[in-house]
Amino acid sequence: xxxxxxxxxxxxxxxxxxxxxxxxxxxxxxxxxxxxxxxxxxxxxxxxxxxxxxxxxxxxxxxxxxxxxxxxxxxxxxxxxxxxxxxxxxxxxxxxxxxxxxxxxxxxxxxxxxxxxxxxxxxxxxxxxxxxxxxxxxxxxxxxxxxxxxxxxxxxxxxxxxxxxxxxxxxxxxxxxxxxxxxxxxxxxxxxxxxxxxxxxxxxxxxxxxxxxxxxxxxxxxxxxxxxxxxxxxxxxxxxxxxxxxxxxxxxxxxxxxxxxxxxxxxxxxxxxxxxxxxxxxxxxxxxxxxxxxxxxxxxxxxxxxxxxxxxxxxxxxxxxxxxxxxxxxxxxxxxxxxxxxxxxxxxxxxxxxxxxxxxxxxxxxxxxxxxxxxxxxxxxxxxxxxxxxxxxxxxxxxxxxxxxxxxxxxxxxxxxxxxxxxxxxxxxxxxxxxxxxxxxxxxxxxxxxxxxxxxxxxxxxxxxxxxxxxxxxxxxxxxxxxxxxxxxxxxxxxxxxxxxxxxxxxxxxxxxxxxxxxxxxxxxxxxxxxxxxxxxxxxxxxxxxxxxxxxxxxxxxxxxxxxxxxxxxxxxxxxxxxxxxxxxxxxxxxxxxxxxxxxxxxxxxxxxxxxxxxxxxxxxxxxxxxxxxxxxxxxxxxxxxxxxxxxxxxxxxxxxxxxxxxxxxxxxxxxxxxxxxxxxxxxxxxxxxxxxxxxxxxxxxxxxxxxxxxxxxxxxxxxxxxxxxxxxxxxxxxxxxxxxxxxxxxxxxxxxxxxxxxxxxxxxxxxxxxxxxxxx
Numbered sequence: 001x002x003x004x005x006x007x008x009x010x011x012x013x014x015x016x017x018x019x020x021x022x023x024x025x026x027x028x029x030x031x032x033x034x035x036x037x038x039x040x041x042x043x044x045x046x047x048x049x050x051x052x053x054x055x056x057x058x059x060x061x062x063x064x065x066x067x068x069x070x071x072x073x074x075x076x077x078x079x080x081x082x083x084x085x086x087x088x089x090x091x092x093x094x095x096x097x098x099x100x101x102x103x104x105x106x107x108x109x110x111x112x113x114x115x116x117x118x119x120x121x122x123x124x125x126x127x128x129x130x131x132x133x134x135x136x137x138x139x140x141x142x143x144x145x146x147x148x149x150x151x152x153x154x155x156x157x158x159x160x161x162x163x164x165x166x167x168x169x170x171x172x173x174x175x176x177x178x179x180x181x182x183x184x185x186x187x188x189x190x191x192x193x194x195x196x197x198x199x200x201x202x203x204x205x206x207x208x209x210x211x212x213x214x215x216x217x218x219x220x221x222x223x224x225x226x227x228x229x230x231x232x233x234x235x236x237x238x239x240x241x242x243x244x245x246x247x248x249x250x251x252x253x254x255x256x257x258x259x260x261x262x263x264x265x266x267x268x269x270x271x272x273x274x275x276x277x278x279x280x281x282x283x284x285x286x287x288x289x290x291x292x293x294x295x296x297x298x299x300x301x302x303x304x305x306x307x308x309x310x311x312x313x314x315x316x317x318x319x320x321x322x323x324x325x326x327x328x329x330x331x332x333x334x335x336x337x338x339x340x341x342x343x344x345x346x347x348x349x350x351x352x353x354x355x356x357x358x359x360x361x362x363x364x365x366x367x368x369x370x371x372x373x374x375x376x377x378x379x380x381x382x383x384x385x386x387x388x389x390x391x392x393x394x395x396x397x398x399x400x401x402x403x404x405x406x407x408x409x410x411x412x413x414x415x416x417x418x419x420x421x422x423x424x425x426x427x428x429x430x431x432x433x434x435x436x437x438x439x440x441x442x443x444x445x446x447x448x449x450x451x452x453x454x455x456x457x458x459x460x461x462x463x464x465x466x467x468x469x470x471x472x473x474x475x476x477x478x479x480x481x482x483x484x485x486x487x488x489x490x491x492x493x494x495x496x497x498x499x500x501x502x503x504x505x506x507x508x509x510x511x512x513x514x515x516x517x518x519x520x521x522x523x524x525x526x527x528x529x530x531x532x533x534x535x536x537x538x539x540x541x542x543x544x545x546x547x548x549x550x551x552x553x554x555x556x557x558x559x560x561x562x563x564x565x566x567x568x569x570x571x572x573x574x575x576x577x578x579x580x581x582x583x584x585x586x587x588x589x590x591x592x593x594x595x596x597x598x599x600x601x602x603x604x605x606x607x608x609x610x611x612x613x614x615x616x617x618x619x620x621x622x623x624x625x626x627x628x629x630x631x632x633x634x635x636x637x638x639x640x641x642x643x644x645x646x647x648x649x650x651x652x653x654x655x656x657x658x659x660x661x662x663x664x665x666x667x668x669x670x671x672x673x674x675x676x677x678x679x680x681x682x683x684x685x686x687x688x689x690x691x692x693x694x695x696x697x698x699x700x701x702x703x704x705x706x707x708x709x710x711x712x713x714x715x716x717x718x719x720x721x722x723x724x725x726x727x728x729x730x731x732x733x734x735x736x737x738x739x740x741x742x743x744x745x746x747x748x749x750x751x752x753x754x755x756x757x758x759x760x761x762x763x764x765x766x767x768x769x770x771x772x773x774x775x776x777x
Contacts, residue, residue, distance in 0.1 A: 035300035036293060038310075038317040038655075041135045044664050046084040046657035047100075052605050052621065054660035054669075055100050056322070057082040060140045062295045063324040064355075064378070065157040066332070067264060068095050071142060072109060076121060076178055077199075079103045084657040088125040089142060091176060092153055094160070094212075094264060098326055098357035098666055102401045105200035106210035109176045110162060110260065114147040114169040119247055120230050124174065137321050138292035154289040156279035157329060159263035161288040166252035173260065175214060176245040184246040186223045186237040191216040193246050194269055202451065203403035205347030211272045212264040222249040259285060266342035266402075267349050271332055278333065299324050302374060303678075306699040307717075314655035316677055316697075319670035323370060326666040327358040327382065330402060344403035345393035345448075355385040358666050359399045361408035361488075361553075362623050364415045366671035369682035372423040373744065376705055380426045386417065387429035390436040393448060395459045404448050406456045409481050409553050410488035411440050418495035419685040422502060423741065434503065437496055441489075441512075442468070461489055466535070472521040475532030475540040475551055483522050483532045483551035484624075487563040490518040494566040494773065495686035516773065519564050523574045528584060529557040546617070549599035552624075554606050556595070558588055558617050559625040565684045568634040569772035578635040585632055588625075589616040589644070609662040613652065620652055621662020626672050627683045630691040633737040634769050639723055639758035642694035645676055646722040649696050678702070679712050679752065680739050687771045688741040692763070694722050695752055708747030714754050721754040724762055737763035738770035 044054015061068040072093050073086035079100030081093070091109030111124055118124040132143040141152045148167040153160055164173065177184050181198030193216075196209045224247040225239035226232050233239060239246075252258070263276035280288055300320055305313055331341040331354045341354035371379040389397050396413040399405045414437050421427055440460050447459045463473035463482065467489055473482040494516035500509035524531040524539055532540035532551035545557035552560045561584075564571040572581040593611040597603045603611075609621035619625050629648070632641035652661040653673050660669055675681045679695030695714045702710045727734040730748040739750070 035317060036136050036138060036296050038314045039137050039300070039321045040314060040318045040655045041137055041321065042084060042657050043318045043655055043659040044657070045082055048080065048083070050605055051608055052660070052663050053658035054664045055080070056660070056664050057095070057097070058135050058140065059325055060153060061137065061155050061325060062157050062292055063299045064327070064329055065155060066329045067155070067158055067160070068325070068328070069093065069140065069153050069155055069160050070095050071140065076176070077103070087127055089128050089144065090121055090125045091174070092140070092151060092162070094262070096328065096357060096402070098401050099359070099663070102399070102405060102407065103201040105204065105402060106197060106264070106266070107199055108178055108182070108197045108210070108212060110214070110262070111174045111176065112144060112147060112149045112151055112164045112166070112171065113174065114149060114167060114171045117172055117247070119174050119226060119232070119245065137296045139289060152285070154285065154292045156288065156292065158265070158275040158332065159261065159279040161280055161283070161285050162260040162262065163285045164258045164260070166256050166258065168254040169252060170249065171252040172247055172249045173216070173258065174245060174247050177243065179243040181242060182244050183240040184225055184238065184244050186220070186225070186246050186248060188220045188223060188237070191219060193248070195246070201401070203401055203405045204344055205403070207347045208344070210264050210266055211269045212262065213269065213272045213276055214260050214262045215276065216248065217259045218250055220248040220250060223247070265332060266330070267332055267340065271334065274335060275332060296321070302703045304701045304703070305697050307697040311655060312677070312696060315653050315659070316674065318655045318659070319653070319673040322664055322670035323367060323667040323674055327355040330354040330356045341388070343392045344400070345389060350388070350392065352388050353381045353385040354388055355382050356400045356402040359408055360412035360416055361398070361410050362665040362668040364412040364685060365623060365626060365668055366675055366682055367667045368416045369419060369685050370671050370674065372420055372425060374705065376423070376425045379420050380428070383417065383420055383425065383427045383433065384429065386413065387432045390432060394446065395448060396436045396440060398458050404456050404459050406450060406458050408458055409462070409485050411461050411492040412488065413437070414440065414492035415495040415685045418499040421499050422686060422688065434499060441493065441496065461485070467518070470535070471518045472533055474535040476534045481549070481551065481553045483530055483557070484553040484560055486522055487519050487530065487560060490516050491563065491565050493518070498686045513773070516566060517570070519567070520570070520574065525574070528575050530561040531557060544596050546594055547596040547599060548604070548607055554622050555619060555624045559619055562628045562631060563624060565627065566686070567773040568631055570774035572634065573774070582632065582635040582637050582640070585628070585635070585640070588618050588628070591616050593617060606662060613661060620648055621660070623665065623668055626669070627681065630681055630683050630693060633691050633763070634772065636764045636769065638692065638737045638763050639760055642723050643758070645693040646696070649673065649677055650719070679714070679750070684771060689738045689770050690741065690744070691738050691770050692724070694724065704745060704747065706745060708745065710744050710747050711749045712752070713749060714752040716754040720756040723755050723758045725753040725755045725759045726762060727752050735763050735765070736768045
């Protein structure tokens with residue numbers, strides 16, 4: 001009993017320390033050893049096609065690792081690979097899935113069974129319980145109840161270390177190569193299985209393979225394989241076909257551990273072995289586990305939160321974990337220690353960096369601005385990868401997994417590149433990238449094709465010829481989501497103008513600044529909403545601003561009208577001034593959650609997620625409107641932004657399986673929480689400002705890559721004290737409703753005085769509002 005007491009005490013000391021904040025309240029401060037203990041990788045896993053509470057799976061990985069691992073409760077090929085309310089596990093798979101809608105590629109799995117051999121997917125599935133499951137970013141453990149086996153796994157960037165603890169029984173480990181082409185070869189004398197898998201959901205060349213190697217620490221007493229249609233081939237060591245797998249068996253004693261070291265490569269079997277030797281080698285399970293944990297402690301510890309609400313800490317670090325997963329590395333290190341990659345665009349092995357599994361329609365908003373603030377060196381590598389994508393495919397990626405995928409709209413590679421450039425991120429091929437951006441903005445000819453021979457409409461700008469001729473993509477020319485495209489192209493034009501300006505390309509900058517005002521072409525002065533416009537210049541009829549889809553993307557006019565990130569003041573003038581603009585913002589929250597789903601023919605999950613949140617027509621579960629609340633600042637009504645931001649932070653997020661209010665999407669919905677809980681948000685990537693909201697914590701300390709520290713302090717912060725009364729920056733009064741990027745990067749202290757009563761006078765002058773093209777240029 002005494003030993004147990006000291007264990008609990010020591011864990012508590014490791015995980016938190018209490019400090020008085022001078023106001024009679026106690027803060028919880030995380031110590032370096034325990035950041036991962038606040039992360040719940042199951043946050044968002046209670047999801048389905050009909051309703052997303054995140055659409056996540058528990059990613060057991062290192063930050064930005066090439067390979068993730070996750071338990072499978074669902075069948076092979078199901079995008080919802082892990083559903084929290086399911087009761088059986090079919091295996092633990094290597095996964096590269098960025099989204100259930102995009103689905104997986106290069107997946108294979110390991111599973112342990114005992115007793116009578118069960119290898120078919122449904123038959124081998126074992127009951128498990130969350131009560132006997134441990135889930136950390138760096139470690140997964142579960143009890144396979146049907147087989148009395150404990151399965152554990154811990155990752156590296158390109159490899160993983162498994163540990164299976166068996167009972168006294170005839171025991172087996174299965175390696176499932178999955179469908180769409182696979183091969184396995186068992187090498188008993190080397191205690192090894194090698195092979196490849198080729199499963200994918202698109203975006204790969206014809207020669208695509210994921211080569212794997214699995215090394216065991218126990219001799220094989222039997223070897224079987226299975227071939228197509230689950231045909232068992234006893235006493236065999238090799239199989240190849242549409243869907244094959246390997247089975248190795250041995251007698252085990254009670255409590256006997258069998259370890260498996262696994263790695264893979266998109267380049268070659270030899271590179272897979274090299275990845276295994278380099279990343280695990282002779283390390284035991286504990287050493288691999290320690291290294292994996294250290295990789296997360298390093299990154300999570302760059303932001304240290306102090307607060308007296310432990311759920312706030314859990315939500316923050318669970319969200320931060322999601323921000324640090326994508327885009328994943330797609331490059332490897334060859335025998336000469338050179339960075340190389342298999343190109344998912346042309347099938348060649350080429351030098352340099354490559355990253356993938358990202359939808360820029362989501363992540364341009366906050367994920368990449370977060371990288372520019374916290375990880376400029378990483379983003380420099382990502383930019384090199386974007387240049388390589390352009391060199392290898394002729395186009396910038398907009399949705400890559402692993403190559404170009406036909407998903408979403410816009411030209412959002414432009415703000416990602418421009419924001420990095422303008423924030424001082426080192427970009428090796430800036431002229432190449434700018435050339436690529438210009439190509440996106442001038443032609444749609446020669447875009448890549450899908451396997452079916454159709455043009456990938458998400459690459460480049462669909463309808464760019466109409467856009468450049470008319471100033472908008474017409475509603476009636478057969479191009480869906482035309483108004484959304486127009487608004488996103490106009491903002492992309494602004495970011496291109498900003499980059500051209502800094503590069504000294506003044507004529508180009510002037511052209512794109514002018515084009516960035518194209519959003520005005522869709523503003524309907526009668527309804528004061530954005531509206532599709534026909535080729536002849538007339539507005540679409542009939543028009544219902546509540547209609548989802550059609551002219552818009554996963555939203556309606558009420559959501560997309562605010563997608564004028566770069567010229568909020570110009571939009572405000574179109575609406576009739578600050579008071580009218582503020583009232584229009586209010587209207588979104590005050591109207592009931594009514595909608596028109598006729599474009600889809602059923603209520604898509606994004607609509608349902610808006611409907612059930614009791615926040616009117618505000619649809620935080622999807623990306624187009626996530627910046628909208630911050631626009632109150634531009635109308636000198638920042639107190640309304642503070643109130644509503646705090647409501648979203650505390651109502652729509654929680655460190656639980658249903659903890660998101662919609663798709664998490666490659667870290668974007670999490671990045672909104674990370675930024676907003678710190679107290680500011682990048683409304684306009686491509687501008688050196690963050691817009692201030694309502695800080696959630698009593699104290700947050702940001703350790704920047706340049707060695708500086710930026711501290712946000714709000715000592716009176718409570719659930720009720722959501723309003724900023726006053727602020728100081730480095731001891732001086734601060735009365736702006738935005739924060740300069742350079743002030744953050746220089747380090748210092750931003751201190752807020754908080755209250756339960758709004759202060760309508762704080763930051764309530766024309767000089768205090770954030771950037772807007774029409775008033776700044």
